[in-house]
Amino acid sequence: xxxxxxxxxxxxxxxxxxxxxxxxxxxxxxxxxxxxxxxxxxxxxxxxxxxxxxxxxxxxxxxxxxxxxxxxxxxxxxxxxxxxxxxxxxxxxxxxxxxxxxxxxxxxxxxxxxxxxxxxxxxxxxxxxxxxxxxxxxxxxxxxxxxxxxxxxxxxxxxxxxxxxxxxxxxxxxxxxxxxxxxxxxxxxxxxxxxxxxxxxxxxxxxxxxxxxxxxxxxxxxxxxxxxxxxxxxxxxxxxxxxxxxxxxxxxxxxxxxxxxxxxxxxxxxxxxxxxxxxxxxxxxxxxxxxxxxxxxxxxxxxxxxxxxxxxxxxxxxxxxxxxxxxxxxxxxxxxxxxxxxxxxxxxxxxxxxxxxxxxxxxxxxxxxxxxxxxxxxxxxxxxxxxxxxxxxxxxxxxxxxxxxxxxxxxxxxxxxxxxxxxxxxxxxxxxxxxxxxxxxxxxxxxxxxxxxxxxxxxxxxxxxxxxxxxxxxxxxxxxxxxxxxxxxxxxxxxxxxxxxxxxxxxxxxxxxxxxxxxxxxxxxxxxxxxxxxx
Numbered sequence: 390x391x392x393x394x395x396x397x398x399x400x401x402x403x404x405x406x407x408x409x410x411x412x413x414x415x416x417x418x419x420x421x422x423x424x425x426x427x428x429x430x431x432x433x434x435x436x437x438x439x440x441x442x443x444x445x446x447x448x449x450x451x452x453x454x455x456x457x458x459x460x461x462x463x464x465x466x467x468x469x470x471x472x473x474x475x476x477x478x479x480x481x482x483x484x485x486x487x488x489x490x491x492x493x494x495x496x497x498x499x500x501x502x503x504x505x506x507x508x509x510x511x512x513x514x515x516x517x518x519x520x521x522x523x524x525x526x527x528x529x530x531x532x533x534x535x536x537x538x539x540x541x542x543x544x545x546x547x548x549x550x551x552x553x554x555x556x557x558x559x560x561x562x563x564x565x566x567x568x569x570x571x572x573x574x575x576x577x578x579x580x581x582x583x584x585x586x587x588x589x590x591x592x593x594x595x596x597x598x599x600x601x602x603x604x605x606x607x608x609x610x611x612x613x614x615x616x617x618x619x620x621x622x623x624x625x626x627x628x629x630x631x632x633x634x635x636x637x638x639x640x641x642x643x644x645x646x647x648x649x650x651x652x653x654x655x656x657x658x659x660x661x662x663x664x665x666x667x668x669x670x671x672x673x674x675x676x677x678x679x680x681x682x683x684x685x686x687x688x689x690x691x692x693x694x695x696x697x698x699x700x701x702x703x704x705x706x707x708x709x710x711x712x713x714x715x716x717x718x719x720x721x722x723x724x725x726x727x728x729x730x731x732x733x734x735x736x737x738x739x740x741x742x743x744x745x746x747x748x749x750x751x752x753x754x755x756x757x758x759x760x761x762x763x764x765x766x767x768x769x770x771x772x773x774x775x776x777x778x779x780x781x782x783x784x785x786x787x788x789x790x791x792x793x794x795x796x797x798x799x800x801x802x803x804x805x806x807x808x809x810x811x812x813x814x815x816x817x818x819x820x821x822x823x824x825x826x827x828x829x830x831x832x833x834x835x836x837x838x839x840x841x842x843x844x845x846x847x848x849x850x851x852x853x854x855x856x857x858x859x860x861x862x863x864x865x866x867x868x869x870x871x872x873x874x875x876x877x878x879x880x881x882x883x884x885x886x887x888x889x890x891x892x893x894x895x896x897x898x899x900x901x902x903x904x905x906x907x908x909x910x911x912x913x914x915x916x917x918x919x920x921x922x923x924x
Contacts (some may be wrong), residue, residue, distance in 0.1 A: 405473040409516045413477060414466050416512045420484070421459045423505075427491065428452040433612040434447040442494050448494040455487040477517055481525045484509040489532040497540050498553045503533050507564055508555075517849045526565035530558030554886035606693035610637060611686060614645060626675065626693055637691075643668045644677050648689065651679050667696065775898050779921045782847060782854065789822065790845065793829050803833070805841040812847055812854045815921040824903070827888045828858040828914050835862035835912055849920065856916040857906075864912045865905060873905055 431441045431448055449569040462480055469476075485506060492502040506529045514522040533554040540546040600607055606623030610617050619632035627640050647666050655661030664679035674696040677723030682688040786806060794801050814821075829843065836842035841859065846857040865873060874893045889903075896903040901918035 409473060410466065410470060412512075412516055413473070413480070414463065417459055417462050417466065420480075421456065421463070424452050424455045424459060424487075428456060432714075439500055440491075442500075443496045444494040448491060451487055455483065455491075456488075458483050473523060475516070477513060478521065481513050482528070482655065485525075485529050485532050489536050493536050493539070493786070497546070498533070498537055498550065498557075503554065503557050506533070507560060510561055510565050511568050514565050517569075517573050519569045522565045522569045523562070526561040529561045533557055533561075604695075606691075606695075608632065608637075608691040608693065609682070610689040610691060612688075614638065614648065616640075617642040617688065623693060626673065626695055628671065632716065641668055641670055641675075641677070644691075647677075648679060648691075653691070657682055687768055746909075759770055768857045775820070777815045777817050777899060778820065780814050780816055780818060782814055782856070783808045785821075786845060786847070789825065793826060797830065797833065799833055800838075802840045803836070803838060803842050804829075805844040807844060807846045809847065810849055811850050813921040814854050814918050816901070816918065817895075824892040824895050824916065825856070825858070827892050831888070832858050832860035832862075832912060832914075836860040837862065852920050854918055854920050856918075857913065858915075859909065859911060859913045861911045864910070870905060870907070874903075 427440060430438055431445065431452065434440075435445065462476070462483075466476065488502055488505050488509075492498065492500055495502060499508060510522070510525055510529060513525050517525070523924040531623065534551070535597050537546075537551055537554040540550070541548055600620040603620060603622055606626040607618075608621045608623050609618040611617050616632045616637070624632050629635065629640070632640075636645075637648060644666070647664065647668075651661075651664035661681045665676065667674060667676050669675065672687045676694040676696050678692040678694070680690045680692070682690050733784060742872050786808065789802050790806055791801075793799065794804055829845075832843045844857075844859045846855075846859065848855040848857070874889050893903040896918075899918065901916055904915050904917070906913040
């Protein structure tokens with residue numbers, strides 16, 4: 390029979406699982422079989438058996454009533470699937486009453502029928518709340534003692550005969566308690582197993598969906614190199630409909646050789662490192678990554694990445710970016726070219742010296758603007774040419790600030806340098822110079838020109854170095870922050886709009902990040918890079 394942990398009686402019937410009803414039905418079938426055997430034995434053998442030896446008619450009538458009650462119980466359970474505790478209690482009450490009468494009609498406790506109540510109490514304890522279980526044990530003990538007491542009072546049986554029903558009553562309570570406790574443990578384990586089964590089923594379903602939707606092929610190899618499992622993308626990449634059971638040597642001979650070498654190298658290592666290599670198959674360039682599953686079956690998980698597709702996607706992105714960049718450059722060049730052309734036409738018509746000087750200045754300014762634009766565009770090509778070196782930031786910044794103040798005609802009092810402990814960074818010296826120069830120029834342009842209006846602050850936190858450029862101006866408006874690092878976005882009429890974009894790209898090329906700090910007073914840009922602790 391199924392087990393149930395102790396629970397509150399309120400709402401118990403609504404939470405009874407189907408297995409309890411099945412258990413109760415099977416136990417009632419056992420009840421019908423037992424009483425049928427009793428009735429048949431008494432009818433067939435009469436006084437030859439101890440059954441009914443004290444009062445055979447009472448024994449037969451009790452068996453008949455007991456059998457009728459069991460049949461009614463069976464019909465009710467099929468028709469009414471509610472009030473489980475009520476039905477169970479009626480079953481146990483019927484057992485106690487019938488077995489007590491059968492025991493009396495068979496000569497009392499010496500007939501041995503009192504042991505039959507242990508079976509009823511055990512079955513009830515497996516599916517009933519603990520309080521009801523002890524109630525059943527108490528009723529069975531009272532019935533056994535009353536039956537023995539009737540023999541003592543009416544038939545002058547010796548009082549020493551109370552020992553056997555007393556011990557049997559103790560057995561009723563012990564059986565009820567132990568069975569109920571074991572039932573709770575069984576159900577707790579069953580509930581945990583059911584929960585874990587549902588969690589495992591959900592996880593497997595999620596894994597199946599992820600594997601089916603992955604752009605990479607996934608194979609699971611056994612120790613012999615045969616495919617145990619594969620996702621649909623793996624079958625598409627290898628152009629084979631069914632991969633299960635296929636040997637890796639048949640699919641990718643070159644990968645199979647490298648897999649064998651990787652397995653041999655990983656044999657003695659608790660945590661073998663993944664194996665990564667490139668192969669060509671079916672006209673595609675594939676990147677294969679091997680990972681040990683860490684199971685007793687020595688399974689290997691193989692990830693297959695289509696590098697041809699990735700290169701095509703990267704090329705498309707580059708072409709799209711190049712198209713946007715070309716369109717923006719053409720737009721930026723058109724305006725100064727139009728100004729230069731118009732000024733040249735007016736210069737031919739201008740007679741006075743002052744007018745010529747004004748037009749010449751327009752031509753010169755727009756020519757310089759074009760030169761800066763071309764220079765910034767050419768700097769984009771330097772992103773992939775990084776010559777990183779260890780820089781002692783504190784010493785380097787002192788010389789940089791002096792150079793900046795001298796070349797940009799900025800009062801030294803306007804600039805403040807705040808440094809703590811010595812900071813070492815790994816950065817391309819030219820890139821760092823260009824990035825910081827651009828940030829400092831923007832900060833000076835938007836500051837109030839007061840003393841210490843632009844601050845350069847160096848912080849070392851854990852293994853990271855923060856280089857902050859802070860001004861006391863109005864900061865960047867909230868509407869412009871989303872476009873701050875986009876190419877050709879500028880709020881300065883003479884700017885190209887490539888300064889901050891180029892600065893962020895150069896930082897990324899050196900493994901650093903450039904960000905704008907929201908909520909700070911004034912403008913606040915921060916460069917974050919890892920500290921170079923070793924040469």
